[in-house]
Amino acid sequence: MEYEVVIGLETHVQLKTHTKMFCGCGTAFGATPNSHVCPVCLGYPGALPTLNGRAIRLTVMAGLMLGCEIAKRSRFDRKNYFYPDSAKNYQITQNDAPLCLGGHVDLPGGRTVRLNHIHLEEDVGKLTHRPGCSGIDFNRAGTPLMEIVSEPDLRSADEAIAYLTALREMMIYAGVSDCNLEEGNMRSDVNVSLRPKGQEAYGVKVEIKNMNTFSGIHAALEYEIARQTQALDRGQPIVQETRRWDPDLGETFTMRTKENAEDYRYFPEPDLPPVVLTQEQIDAWAKDLPEAPAARRERMMKDYGIPEYDAGVLSADRALADFFEAAAKRSGNGKLTSNWVMAEVLALTAKEGTHVKDSALTPEALGDLLKLLDAKTINGPTAKALLPELFAQGGDPAAIVKERGLGQVADAGAIEPLVDAALADNPKVVADYKAGKQAALGFLVGQVMKRSKGKASPQLVQSLLRDKLS
Amino acid sequence: MDDIKTLTLAGALEGLRAKKFSSVELTQALLDVMKPSQADIHAFVTIDAEGALAQAAEADRRRAAGEDAPLLGAPIAMKDNMSVIGQPCTASSRILEGYIAPYDATVTAKLRAAGAIFLGRTNMDEFALGSTTQTSGFGPTENPVARGCIPGGSSGGSAAAVGGGLALAALGTDTGGSIRQPASHCGIVGVKPTYGRVSRYGIVACASSLDQVGPMTKTVEDAALLMDVISGHDPMDATSLDIPVPRLADAWAGADPAKPLAGMTLGLPKEYFGDGLDPEVRALTEAAAKRAEALGATLREVSLPYSPYGIPTYYICMTAEVSANLARFDGVRYGARVSCDDVLGQYLKTRAQGMGAEVKRRVLLGTFVLSSGYYDAYYNRAQKVRTLIKRDFDAAFATCDLLLAPVTPEPAWPLGVYQDDPIRNYLSDVLTVGANLAGCCAMAIPAGATAAGKPVGIQLLGPNFGEPTLFRAAHALELR
Numbered sequence: 001m002e003y004e005v006v007i008g009l010e011t012h013v014q015l016k017t018h019t020k021m022f023c024g025c026g027t028a029f030g031a032t033p034n035s036h037v038c039p040v041c042l043g044y045p046g047a048l049p050t051l052n053g054r055a056i057r058l059t060v061m062a063g064l065m066l067g068c069e070i071a072k073r074s075r076f077d078r079k080n081y082f083y084p085d086s087a088k089n090y091q092i093t094q095n096d097a098p099l100c101l102g103g104h105v106d107l108p109g110g111r112t113v114r115l116n117h118i119h120l121e122e123d124v125g126k127l128t129h130r131p132g133c134s135g136i137d138f139n140r141a142g143t144p145l146m147e148i149v150s151e152p153d154l155r156s157a158d159e160a161i162a163y164l165t166a167l168r169e170m171m172i173y174a175g176v177s178d179c180n181l182e183e184g185n186m187r188s189d190v191n192v193s194l195r196p197k198g199q200e201a202y203g204v205k206v207e208i209k210n211m212n213t214f215s216g217i218h219a220a221l222e223y224e225i226a227r228q229t230q231a232l233d234r235g236q237p238i239v240q241e242t243r244r245w246d247p248d249l250g251e252t253f254t255m256r257t258k259e260n261a262e263d264y265r266y267f268p269e270p271d272l273p274p275v276v277l278t279q280e281q282i283d284a285w286a287k288d289l290p291e292a293p294a295a296r297r298e299r300m301m302k303d304y305g306i307p308e309y310d311a312g313v314l315s316a317d318r319a320l321a322d323f324f325e326a327a328a329k330r331s332g333n334g335k336l337t338s339n340w341v342m343a344e345v346l347a348l349t350a351k352e353g354t355h356v357k358d359s360a361l362t363p364e365a366l367g368d369l370l371k372l373l374d375a376k377t378i379n380g381p382t383a384k385a386l387l388p389e390l391f392a393q394g395g396d397p398a399a400i401v402k403e404r405g406l407g408q409v410a411d412a413g414a415i416e417p418l419v420d421a422a423l424a425d426n427p428k429v430v431a432d433y434k435a436g437k438q439a440a441l442g443f444l445v446g447q448v449m450k451r452s453k454g455k456a457s458p459q460l461v462q463s464l465l466r467d468k469l470s
Numbered sequence: 471m472d473d474i475k476t477l478t479l480a481g482a483l484e485g486l487r488a489k490k491f492s493s494v495e496l497t498q499a500l501l502d503v504m505k506p507s508q509a510d511i512h513a514f515v516t517i518d519a520e521g522a523l524a525q526a527a528e529a530d531r532r533r534a535a536g537e538d539a540p541l542l543g544a545p546i547a548m549k550d551n552m553s554v555i556g557q558p559c560t561a562s563s564r565i566l567e568g569y570i571a572p573y574d575a576t577v578t579a580k581l582r583a584a585g586a587i588f589l590g591r592t593n594m595d596e597f598a599l600g601s602t603t604q605t606s607g608f609g610p611t612e613n614p615v616a617r618g619c620i621p622g623g624s625s626g627g628s629a630a631a632v633g634g635g636l637a638l639a640a641l642g643t644d645t646g647g648s649i650r651q652p653a654s655h656c657g658i659v660g661v662k663p664t665y666g667r668v669s670r671y672g673i674v675a676c677a678s679s680l681d682q683v684g685p686m687t688k689t690v691e692d693a694a695l696l697m698d699v700i701s702g703h704d705p706m707d708a709t710s711l712d713i714p715v716p717r718l719a720d721a722w723a724g725a726d727p728a729k730p731l732a733g734m735t736l737g738l739p740k741e742y743f744g745d746g747l748d749p750e751v752r753a754l755t756e757a758a759a760k761r762a763e764a765l766g767a768t769l770r771e772v773s774l775p776y777s778p779y780g781i782p783t784y785y786i787c788m789t790a791e792v793s794a795n796l797a798r799f800d801g802v803r804y805g806a807r808v809s810c811d812d813v814l815g816q817y818l819k820t821r822a823q824g825m826g827a828e829v830k831r832r833v834l835l836g837t838f839v840l841s842s843g844y845y846d847a848y849y850n851r852a853q854k855v856r857t858l859i860k861r862d863f864d865a866a867f868a869t870c871d872l873l874l875a876p877v878t879p880e881p882a883w884p885l886g887v888y889q890d891d892p893i894r895n896y897l898s899d900v901l902t903v904g905a906n907l908a909g910c911c912a913m914a915i916p917a918g919a920t921a922a923g924k925p926v927g928i929q930l931l932g933p934n935f936g937e938p939t940l941f942r943a944a945h946a947l948e949l950r
Contacts, residue, residue, distance in 0.1 A: 039573050043798040045566065046553045046575060046672040050708050078794050080840070084813055089797035134813075136802070265840035267849060270678035270791055272708050 001233065003194040005225055006202055007160050008152035011167060012145045013177045014123070014185040015058045020142035021122045022049030022092065027144075029183045033137035041142035043087030048271050055144040056099065056275060059120050060285050062146055062176045063100030065292060066115060066167075070282050074099045076120075076269040081262055084134070085124040087141050093121035095266040099275065105150070105170070106294060107162045114151040121145050146176075152191065152202065157221035161214050164188065173293055173318045187212045192221060193238070194228045203228075204238040208245050208252055220245035224252055290318055300325070304334025310342055319357040323366075330367020333374050340370060344384065348391050360394035361387075369397040377401065379408040379457055381449070410457040412464060415448065418456070419464045422447040433469055441465060474499045475635025479544060479692035482638050486533065486543045493526035493533070493543030497587060500545055504590070504636045512611050513621075513631040515550045516558050517590035525587040532585070540699055542585030547637035549628050550591040551598060552683070553672035554578050561674040562594045562606035565824025569805045575672020576704045577641060577683050584699045589637060592627030596826045597796060598643055598676040600624050601651055601898055604889060605828040612885060615657050616924040619882035622652030624676075628686045629656040633925070639687040639696060643673060645680045646784050647877070647902025650914035653686055654877035654927030657916050659693045659948065660686045664934045665909035666711040668697075669704030677791040678709070680784075680906040690915060690945040694718035697937065713935065721941035729766030730946040734939070736762050736930075737772035737870030742901050748880040750920040755876045758917045758928045758947060762874060765946050772870060774862040777904060779855050784903035785896055786839050786852035793836025796829065831892060856907050863908040867933040872943055874930055876901055877914045881924035901929065911937050915948040 020027060023040035039047035063070050077095040098119035105113045123143040128135045148167065154160045168186060171177045179186045193205035206224060211217050223245075228238055243252040291299070297315040301308060304325075314324045320341070328337040341356075345366070349356050369390065373383045378401055386397060386406075401407055409415060422444055423430055433440035441462070448461045474496075477485075485491050501519050508514060522545060529543035548554060551561040553571035555578075560566035574582065581588075595605040603611040603626025613621040614634025621630040625642030628649075632640050633656030642649040644662035653660025661684040668683045675681060685696035698719055703712040726732055738759060743752065763769050801807030801820035808819035825833075839848035866873060878898055888894045905912035911934070914927040930947070932940035 042803060044572065044804070045559060045561070045569070045674040045798070046551075046571075046670075048671050048675075048707050048709075050706060080794055080797065082797065082800065082814075082817055084800075084802050087798065087803065088794075089800060090794050263842045265793075265837065265842070265845075267790055267794070267840050267845075270709075271675075 002197045003229055003232065004197050004199075005155055005157075006152045006193045006195060006205075007154035007156075007221065008191040009148075009150045009154070009160060009163065010189040010191070011148045011150075011164065012123075012187045013062070013148060013167075013171055013179065014183075015055050015144040015146055016175065016177050017052055017054045017058065017144055019052060021052050021055055021120070021144035022142055025142065029180075031139055033135070033139060036139040037141070041087060042138055043089075049092060049269075051272060051275070052144060055120060056277075057285055058176045059099050059118060059146050060277070060282060061174050061289055062148075062171060063103060063118050064282075064286050064289055065170050065174045065176075066100075066103040066105060066118070066148075068100035068103030068115065068118060070277065071097065071099055071101060072278070073097070073274050073276050075274045076272045077266045078269050080265040083124070084136055085127050085141070087125065087138060091122060091124065092269055092272070093147075094119035097274070105163055105166050107159065107166055111159070113153040113163050116149040116151055118146055118148050121147060152193075157218045157225065160190070160221055161218050164214055164217065169293055169316060173290055175290075181212055181214070184212050188217060190217060190221060192224050192228070194225065194232060204240050206238065206240070206252075207242045209242055209255065211245055216245060216247050219247070219250060220252060223250065227252070293318075296321060304328050304338060306334055306338040310338045313342060314338070319355060323356050323363045326363030327366040327370070330364050331370035331374065333370060336370050336374060337367070340366065344387055345391075348388060352391070359391050361391045362394065365390050365394065365397055372397055372401060376410060376457060377407050379455070381454055381458070382406050382408065385454070406455060408457045409452055409455050410460055412460060415452065415456050415460060415464060418448050418451040419461065419468060422451060423465075423468060430469065441469075474503060476688075477635075477638060478688045479541075479639040479695055480689070482544055483541070483695075487538065489533075493529040493545075493587065494523060496543065497522050497526040497545050497589070500589060500637065504631075507614070507634060507636055510612055511614050511630050511634055511636070512609055513592055513614070513627045513634065513636055514547070514590045515560060515562055515593050515606075515608050515627065518557060518588060521557075522587050522589045529585055529587060539583075539585035540695065541581065543587065544585070545587040545589040545638060546581055546696075547589050547592050547628060547631045547640035548578070549625050549640070549642050550594050551643060551674035551676075552578060552591075552641060553674075554588050554591075557588070557591065559591070559674065560607070561597045562608055563596045563799070563825065563829070564607040564806060565799045565801070565820065566805045571672075573672060576669035576706060577700045578672060580700050580702075581641075586699075592625070592631050592637075592640055594627055595624035595648075596829050597674065597792070598624040598645055598648055598681075599792065599828050599832050601647065601895055602885075602889075603627060603630075603652070604885065605826055607826055610885060613655060613882050616655065616882045616922075619884050619924065620655065622655035622878075622882060624648040624652075625660075625686060626652045629653055629658060629660070632656070632658045632686050632688060639685060639692050641683055641696070641700070642686045643676065643681055643683050644902075644906065645676045646788060646899045646906050649684045649686060650877050650902050650912060650927070650929060651899070653914040654929075655882040655925060657919070657925030657927070658686055658688055659690055659916070659944070660684065660914045660927075661693050661697065662905055662912045663697065663701065663937065664911040665906075666709055667702075667715075667911070667935065667937070668700050669702075669707040669710045671704055671706040675791075675795040677788040678795060679791060680788060682906075689950060690913075690941060690948050691719070693913070694721060694941055697941075711935075716938050718937055718941045721938045722945040725942065725946070726766070731762055731943060732766030734766070734872070734943060735768045735770055735870045736943070737770050737866050737873045739772050739774045739777070739866065739873055739875055741774050741777035742875040746879050746900075747876060751876050751878070751880060751926055754918045754920075754926045755874070755928050759874055762943070762947055767943070770870060772866045772873065774859075774866060774904065776855065776859045776862050777900075780859060780903045780907065781896060781900055783852045783855045783859065784899065784907055785835070786848050787856060787907070789832045789836035790840050790849050791836070793833045793840065796825075796833055799824065828892070859904060860908045863904065863910055863931075863933070867910075867936075871939050872930050872932050872936070874928060877927045877929040878902070881920050881922075881926055905931055910934050911940050913940055913944050915944050918949060
C-alpha cells in the first residue's frame with residue numbers, strides 16, 4: 001500500500017544568554033564539570049528560581065520571527081520526575097500557558113509548516129557513565145531552552161531537514177541562538193507516523209528522542225519510515241512508543257511504550273509569578289527584530305537588481321547581508337557590489353578563514369572603491385589589487401588612489417605611444433594576431449598595461465590596439 | 471543582669487547599649503539555661519555555643535569601638551529549616567543529616583547585617599509537616615509552660631525556646647499556622663507576615679505558595695524589632711514584593727493611651743467561634759474582644775462562609791507543593807544516602823530511611839492529588855476554592871480593619887495524644903490555614919491561660935500588607 005508520512009518536530013533551541021534561566025551562573029560551553037553551579041541550579045535546600053529577563057526577550061523575538069502570537073500572560077509549571085540529571089527532580093517548564101502560540105516556518109518551494117507553540121524551559125545536567133559509577137555535570141543544568149513544537153505538517157525526511165535548516169537560519173539570524181549543533185544547541189524529538197494515502201486520520205506515532213545532528217535525524221526518519229512501512233505491509237500494528245536512535249548501528253530501539261509513560265504531575269510553579277507582558281514591551285522588542293531571511297532575499301533582488309542566487313547567498317548570513325547592503329548603498333551599483341562581495345570578498349574571507357565583519361574592510365570602503373571603479377577613475381586590476389590591503393589594514397580608497405597616483409589613464413593621446421612601443425617590440429605576436437590568433441591580443445594588452453604601470457584603461461588599450469592592427 | 475528567662479529582646483538591646491552587660495555575658499547566660507533544658511524541653515536540634523560566643527565577642531568589640539546596629543550582640547534562635555552558612559540545616563529530617571548549608575538565607579543575612587548572633591537551631595516537625603513538633607526526626611519538644619504537653623508546631627522548638635526563656639527571640643515559619651499555633655500554646659507572640667513581605671530564599675521549602683518566615687518573641691515590640699530587620703523585597707525571591715516597607719516599631723506611636731484602638735473596627739468571624747471551640751479558649755477570646763472594645767475598638771460579627779473548606783483546600787494545596795519540593799532530597803547531591811546498585815534503589819532506600827511517616831503520608835497525598843485523572847478533582851478544584859476563601863477575607867476586610875479570632879480550637883494537648891490520628895491533627899489547623907490560603911497577615915498574642923495553666927493566645931488577622939494596623943492593635947491587646 002502507499003503511505004503518507006506524517007512528521008512533527010519538537011526542537012529544543014538553546015538561547016543565547018550569558019546566564020542560566022533561573023540563576024546567575026554562566027552558560028559557557030566546555031568548562032570544568034560543576035564549575036558553573038550554585039545553590040539554585042544544584043537544587044540545594046531553600047534555593048529559589050528567579051527569571052532571566054533576557055531569556056523571555058529572546059523567546060519573544062523568536063516568536064515574532066516565526067509569526068507567533070505572543071501571550072500577554074504566560075506561566076511556568078513544574079514537571080515532576082526523578083532522574084539524577086535533574087537537580088530538583090522536577091523541571092521548570094511551561095506546560096499549558098506558553099510564551100508563544102501558533103506561528104509558522106516557510107520552506108523553500110512554498111510549503112508552510114505550522115507551529116503549535118514555543119515554550120521556555122530549563123536544561124538538565126549531563127550524565128557520564130563509567131564502569132561501577134556515574135558522574136553528573138550540572139554546568140548545563142538550568143540553561144535556558146526554547147522548545148519549538150511544530151504541527152504534524154512535514155511529509156518526508158527531506159522536508160524535516162528543510163524545516164530544521166530554515167528554523168536554524170532564522171534563529172541564528174535573529175540572534176536568538178547560536179544553534180551550534182556540536183554543542184547541543186539544537187536538539188529535536190521527532191514524531192513520525194504513517195497513514196494510507198488519502199486517509200485523514202493519523203496513524204499511530206512513534207517518538208524518537210533527543211537527536212542533535214541533521215544527518216542523524218534524516219537517517220533515523222528514513223529508517224523509521226521503512227520500519228513502519230514494512231510493519232504495516234505485513235499487517236503488524238505500530239506500537240505508540242518512544243524510541244532511541246543508535247547512530248552506530250543505524251537503527252532505532254524501543255525506550256518505553258505508552259503503558260509505561262510517566263505521569264509528570266504538572267502544576268503551576270509557585271516560586272515564579274506569571275510572566276506578564278504589555279503590548280508596548282512586545283512592540284519595543286519587535287523593533288530589534290531583523291527582517292526574515294526569505295523576505296530579505298526577495299527585497300534585495302528588487303532593491304539592488306541582483307540575481308536570486310546572489311540574494312540567497314547574501315541573505316543567508318545576516319552580517320554579510322548587512323555588509324552588502326551598506327556597501328551597495330555607498331557604491332550606488334548593486335549588481336557590481338554583489339559581484340564583488342560574492343567573488344572577491346568571499347574569496348578573501350575563505351582564504352583568511354574569517355568573516356568580513358571581523359576584517360578591516362568596512363562596507364563604506366568597499367562602496368567607495370567600487371564607486372571609483374564604476375566611474376572609471378581606477379581600472380579593475382587596480383581595484384582588485386587594493387582590496388586585500390583594505391581587507392587587512394583598512395583605509396580610504398580615494399585617498400590611497402590619489403596618494404599613489406593609481407587613477408587610470410583614459411586619455412588616448414597618453415596611451416597611444418605605449419601601444420606603438422608594444423607593437424614595435426613584439427612583431428611576432430603581431431604576426432600571430434594577424435594570422436588569426438585572437439589570444440595574442442590579450443598578451444599585447446598586458447604589455448601596454450605593464451608599460452602604463454597598470455593605470456591604463458584596459459578597454460581603451462584594447463580598442464586602440466584593435467584600431468592599429470586592423 | 472535581669473532575669474535571663476524574662477529578658478526581652480528590647481530589654482537586652484537596652485542593656486547592651488547601656489553596657490549593663492556584654493553580648494558574651496548575655497550569650498553565655500542563655501547557653502547556661504539552654505544546655506540543661508535539652509534533656510527535657512529539647513527545644514534545639516543544634517546549639518552552636520562556640521560560634522555564638524565568637525560572634526558575641528565580635529559584637530562586643532564593635533560596640534566598644536563605638537558601633538551600633540539594630541540587633542548588635544542580640545542572640546536569636548533560628549528554626550532548623552533556615553540556612554545559616556556553615557551550620558547544619560536539617561529541617562529536623564534524618565535525610566539532611568550531615569548537610570551543612572553553603573549559604574545564608576536572606577533573613578539570616580539580614581539578621582547578620584543587623585548584628586544578630588546565631589545561638590542554635592530549633593526543633594520542628596520534620597520539613598515543617600506537623601503541628602506538634604512530634605514528627606521531628608530527632609525527637610519531640612516539650613511545652614516549657616504547659617509541661618507534659620506539646621509545644622505546638624511546626625515551629626515548636628522556637629516557641630518552646632522563647633516561651634521557656636531559653637532564647638530572647640526566634641524566627642519560625644508559618645505554612646498553615648506553624649508560627650501562630652505554637653506561639654499560642656507557649657504563651658508568646660508569633661507573626662505570620664503577609665505573603666511576599668519576607669523573603670523565603672534559603673528557607674527549606676514546605677509549601678512555596680503558603681510559607682512565610684516570621685518572628686516569635688516575648689512581646690509585640692520585640693516582634694516589630696525583628697520584622698523591621700527581616701522584611702522587604704529580595705531579588706532572590708520572585709514572590710517577595712517590591713513595595714515600601716513601613717517601620718513597625720513606630721506602629722503604635724501617638725496612640726491615645728486610654729483608647730489606643732479608637733476608630734478601629736475588629737471583625738469576629740462567626741465560623742471561627744463554632745461548636746468545636748474549647749470553652750476556656752472561647753472565654754479567653756471573648757474576654758480579649760471585650761478588652762479591645764474597652765480600648766476603643768468597634769466590634770462586629772463577620773462571616774467567612776468558605777471557612778469550612780479551609781482544611782481540605784489547605785491539605786490539597788500544601789501536600790501537592792510538598793510532594794514536589796521534597797523531591798530534591800534524594801541522596802544524590804547532599805545529605806544522607808543509602809547506597810544501592812541502581813539509582814532507583816538508591817532513591818527508594820534513601821527516602822524510605824531518611825523520611826518519617828508523616829512526611830511520606832503528605833508526599834503520597836500530594837502525588838495523588840496531582841496525578842493524571844485526579845488533578846481536576848483535587849488540585850484544580852482546591853485552587854478555585856482557595857480563590858473563594860481569599861474573596862471571603864477581602865470582603866471581611868472591606869468592612870473591618872482587622873479580624874479577631876482564636877488561634878486553635880483547644881489548648882495544648884499532652885504529648886503522644888492523637889499521634890496516630892493524622893486527621894485529628896490536621897483539623898486542629900482549622901483556624902490558622904485561612905490566613906495562609908488568603909496570603910494575609912496574622913499574629914498570635916498571649917491572651918491568658920486555662921485553669922490548668924495552659925497558655926492561650928488569640929489571633930489578629932489583617933489585610934495584605936496591613937502589618938502596621940495589625941501591630942498597633944496587637945501592642946494594645948497583648949497581655950504582658
